[in-house]
Amino acid sequence: MKVSHAFLMGVAAAHIVLWGAWGNAADVAGDRAPVVTVGSKGFPESWILGAALASLAERDGAARAVHKKNLGGTEITYQALKTGSIDIYPEYTGTISEVILKGRADKSYGAMRAALAEADIAMSDPLGFNDGYALAVARSTAQRLGLVTLSDLKAHPELRLGLTHEFIGRADGYPGLSNRYGLAMRDVRGVQHELAYEALARDQIDVMDIYTTDPQIAKLSLVLLRDDLGFFPRYDAVLLYRRDLEARAAAALRAMTELAARIDENIMMRANAAVADGGMSAETAAQRLLGDALGELRPPPSPNAGGQGLAARTFRNVIRHLELVGVSLFFAVLIGVPLGVCATRSRTVAVISLAGAGLLQTVPSLALLAFLIPLFGIGTAPALVALFVYGLLPIVQSTFTGLTSIPSSLSEAADAIGLRPATKLIRVALPMASPAILSGIKTSAVINVGTATLAALIGAEGLGNPILQGIALRDTGLILEGSIPAAFLALAVQATFSWLDALLVPKGLRLSSRAP
Amino acid sequence: MIVLSHVQKTFAAKAALARTDLVIEGERVVALVGPSGSGKSTLLRLVLGLLTPDQGTITIGGERLDARTAPELRLRMGYVIQDGGLFPHLTAEENAVIVARQTGWTQERARERLDALIALVGLSKEHLDRYPIELSGGERQRVGLMRALMLDPPILLFDEPLAALDPIIRLRLQEDLRRIFRELKKTVLFVTHDLAEAAFVADEIALLHDGEVVQKGPFDELVQRPKDAFVTEFLRAQRVGLPGIGGRL
Numbered sequence: 232m233k234v235s236h237a238f239l240m241g242v243a244a245a246h247i248v249l250w251g252a253w254g255n256a257a258d259v260a261g262d263r264a265p266v267v268t269v270g271s272k273g274f275p276e277s278w279i280l281g282a283a284l285a286s287l288a289e290r291d292g293a294a295r296a297v298h299k300k301n302l303g304g305t306e307i308t309y310q311a312l313k314t315g316s317i318d319i320y321p322e323y324t325g326t327i328s329e330v331i332l333k334g335r336a337d338k339s340y341g342a343m344r345a346a347l348a349e350a351d352i353a354m355s356d357p358l359g360f361n362d363g364y365a366l367a368v369a370r371s372t373a374q375r376l377g378l379v380t381l382s383d384l385k386a387h388p389e390l391r392l393g394l395t396h397e398f399i400g401r402a403d404g405y406p407g408l409s410n411r412y413g414l415a416m417r418d419v420r421g422v423q424h425e426l427a428y429e430a431l432a433r434d435q436i437d438v439m440d441i442y443t444t445d446p447q448i449a450k451l452s453l454v455l456l457r458d459d460l461g462f463f464p465r466y467d468a469v470l471l472y473r474r475d476l477e478a479r480a481a482a483a484l485r486a487m488t489e490l491a492a493r494i495d496e497n498i499m500m501r502a503n504a505a506v507a508d509g510g511m512s513a514e515t516a517a518q519r520l521l522g523d524a525l526g527e528l529r530p531p532p533s534p535n536a537g538g539q540g541l542a543a544r545t546f547r548n549v550i551r552h553l554e555l556v557g558v559s560l561f562f563a564v565l566i567g568v569p570l571g572v573c574a575t576r577s578r579t580v581a582v583i584s585l586a587g588a589g590l591l592q593t594v595p596s597l598a599l600l601a602f603l604i605p606l607f608g609i610g611t612a613p614a615l616v617a618l619f620v621y622g623l624l625p626i627v628q629s630t631f632t633g634l635t636s637i638p639s640s641l642s643e644a645a646d647a648i649g650l651r652p653a654t655k656l657i658r659v660a661l662p663m664a665s666p667a668i669l670s671g672i673k674t675s676a677v678i679n680v681g682t683a684t685l686a687a688l689i690g691a692e693g694l695g696n697p698i699l700q701g702i703a704l705r706d707t708g709l710i711l712e713g714s715i716p717a718a719f720l721a722l723a724v725q726a727t728f729s730w731l732d733a734l735l736v737p738k739g740l741r742l743s744s745r746a747p
Numbered sequence: 748m749i750v751l752s753h754v755q756k757t758f759a760a761k762a763a764l765a766r767t768d769l770v771i772e773g774e775r776v777v778a779l780v781g782p783s784g785s786g787k788s789t790l791l792r793l794v795l796g797l798l799t800p801d802q803g804t805i806t807i808g809g810e811r812l813d814a815r816t817a818p819e820l821r822l823r824m825g826y827v828i829q830d831g832g833l834f835p836h837l838t839a840e841e842n843a844v845i846v847a848r849q850t851g852w853t854q855e856r857a858r859e860r861l862d863a864l865i866a867l868v869g870l871s872k873e874h875l876d877r878y879p880i881e882l883s884g885g886e887r888q889r890v891g892l893m894r895a896l897m898l899d900p901p902i903l904l905f906d907e908p909l910a911a912l913d914p915i916i917r918l919r920l921q922e923d924l925r926r927i928f929r930e931l932k933k934t935v936l937f938v939t940h941d942l943a944e945a946a947f948v949a950d951e952i953a954l955l956h957d958g959e960v961v962q963k964g965p966f967d968e969l970v971q972r973p974k975d976a977f978v979t980e981f982l983r984a985q986r987v988g989l990p991g992i993g994g995r996l
Binding site for chain 2: 640641643644645646647648649650651658659662663737738739743
């Protein structure tokens with residue numbers, strides 16, 4: 232009975248894997264039009280532009296577009312482009328020169344294009360707006376202290392700066408800025424971007440970094456300090472795309488690059504405001520933006536792009552989440568338990584596997600995901616690998632501990648009465664260690680239910696999707712849409728394992744553990 | 748027959764068993780007696796092939812014991828340890844038949860053998876479905892004995908089997924063991940620190956001291972002709988040979 236259960240679980244997991252593969256194959260084979268995969272980073276402006284690009288690519292049936300929304304940061308998104316997981320995404324010239332090329336090329340478009348061409352990446356003409364950095368202060372502060380330019384800050388080192396962590400860390404951010412302007416501000420702290428607006432409105436900070444198309448600038452009537460020494464590079468929005476697109480989907484690429492020189496700051500800021508404050512979906516805002524930019528009226532799609540209600544969306548996210556956790560856990564058990572067994576046989580294996588799994592455990596999840604993209608692209612595969620890696624240690628460790636804590640007298644008795652090593656392992660050691668092993672697997676499962684929300688950063692979706700979008704939009708409803716099911720999922724995992732405990736832990740052991 | 752010739756085993760410079768020659772003849776019950784640390788358990792582990800001697804050879808039923816032959820030879824030796832050494836996650840029956848099933852016995856055959864053994868070891872059928880935790884100490888030991896007898900091995904090894912039991916249960920088990928030894932005519936090596944128990948169940952006693960067999964012979968011989976002062980002292984310490992107590996076990 233125990234065997235058949237393990238077997239069934241295996242079949243179920245294999246089924247999930249195969250079913251997923253089949254689904255993808257059917258998708259690709261179903262249509263003769265080229266598939267264009269559009270990426271976007273984790274903030275509304277990028278989503279809107281991504282949705283606009285996807286819509287343009289599909290115009291007149293030129294291509295079938297897939298929008299991988301909300302990828303986590305420049306590194307991950309650019310890696311995804313380089314490896315072909317996405318074909319095109321909106322980027323900013325300042326980011327290209329500072330983050331992607333790391334100052335290897337000068338800031339002329341020609342030099343950037345030449346450097347990008349080495350990686351077979353092309354850059355479109357600018358879309359028409361500059362989403363650059365600037366420092367902003369409240370209007371009242373500006374009037375009281377007579378602040379107009381960044382140079383004016385020099386006289387007020389007492390002002391409290393609330394800057395994004397990225398801005399504090401980037402060479403073209405605060406370090407370079409304070410250097411150029413000779414600033415010696417006494418109070419500089421890292422604050423999440425959206426929260427900084429709130430802090431400024433409540434007079435908890437005085438100065439913050441902003442992007443010049445942030446809709447809150449108008450809403451809070453902030454004053455942008457003029458960059459009088461010309462420190463900030465320009466962050467003109469452009470499109471980065473794989474050069475193979477020119478041959479593979481020429482019509483779609485032409486349609487997408489039509490956006491060049493069509494979107495000014497006002498158009499972009501309006502679209503951003505509609506999403507960030509108006510609760511409009513990025514897809515709907517994209518249609519409006521296209522109408523503004525290209526001067527054409529297009530039928531707006533239904534308010535819920537994809538036409539899914541909350542229940543259907545949540546159901547899909549939960550299933551996706553369960554797939555991520557289930558498949559990665561299955562393989563973590565498949566590898567982790569034997570590894571734990573081997574660790575009890577050889578000191579070398581013990582040291583290598585336990586230290587190795589422990590080391591992998593400490594790699595921050597974002598860093599791990601960034602490492603995995605060159606190997607596995609974006610989407611489900613790297614997410615599964617990352618979750619597998621995180622799930623491994625508790626299982627290896629608990630198997631090792633469970634096996635080594637079997638009383639030596641019983642272990643010796645098993646040898647002495649003539650049990651062969653295989654019989655001893657299967658009939659004695661593993662059943663006796665089963666409570667420990669199961670608790671290790673449970674730990675892995677619970678960790679992975681939480682960690683799997685980060686998989687949304689690399690386009691693997693699941694419950695992390697609404698959470699990450701909710702954080703970017705400061706939309707509590709969206710955050711709850713992801714986190715409530717995730718919490719229930721964690722409870723369900725607990726319950727499932729209590730049930731598995733009753734099913735898999737031998738009765739004699741359960742009786743023994745209850746005995747005084 | 749178990750033969751140890753020139754067997755020696757050292758642990759971290761300290762000799763756990765000095766050069767030892769010991770012959771346990773077929774169908775004889777020999778008790779290995781001695782204070783703790785005298786090397787009794789080491790000797791037993793060597794015979795089971797759980798330890799490898801630094802020097803000397805051990806033969807079991809004429810066959811040389813080494814890493815290659817140990818697995819096979821262990822099946823010819825039934826082994827019983829303190830508290831039965833039962834696996835807590837298996838029922839009494841599963842514990843008893845585990846080795847037999849491994850060697851390819853069918854369930855029916857194992858069941859038949861169990862039926863034959865239950866009465867012999869003083870258990871009844873209802874004990875078979877119980878887990879070790881649901882059995883008394885004496886019952887566990889009887890299940891352990893049943894497990895050792897399952898394959899009907901010519902040799903039985905006991906490692907302090909009764910040490911953890913209270914006196915009355917212990918007495919009954921001693922009586923049953925003696926009866927079983929006589930009935931089955933096995934070659935038995937019985938490790939105990941209790942001389943009275945040894946005298947009761949065994950034909951001969953081998954007294955160990957500091958890793959050496961000091962004297963081997965029937966109990967009376969040890970009492971009447973002790974080889975050295977340690978033998979006398981050990982007998983006295985166990986209140987054997989004192990006026991009015993010893994000699995009438």
